[in-house]
Amino acid sequence: MRKPELASAIAEKVGLSKEQANTVLNAVLDEIAGALNRKDNVTLVGFGTFLPRHRGARTGKNPQTGEPVKIRASNTVAFKPGKALRDSIS
Structure with missing residues (x-):
């Protein structure tokens, strides 16, 4: 699964438009990358x-x-x- 397919699946599951889901996905990935850049661990329970x-x-x-x-x-x-x-x- 690639990023556009993931954004599409999120959009369907949550009821957002594909553009909104893509924006949310990009924000999450940016935050994970930023935390790792600051040498922080990122734990997603489960x-x-x-x-x-x-x-x-x-x-x-x-x-x-x-x-x-x-x-x-x-x-x-x-x-x-x-x-x-x-x-x-x-």
Whole structure:
């Protein structure tokens, strides 16, 4: 499912127009991204938790040549699914 399809499903379920549902979805995603940018966790009870993670610098290996490659430190996002989400998929 892509973002427009998700907005459409929200619109049908809640009784909003597609434009309104898209606006709400964008606002939610912006708030999640903003919180992660501030290094805050975002917990949606029953769904899961988004966590900002820092990956330290490390040495990797070029798969074609086998030579060592320096990989810079970076920030990323991890997602830990909640129990209700894990149970609904099983």
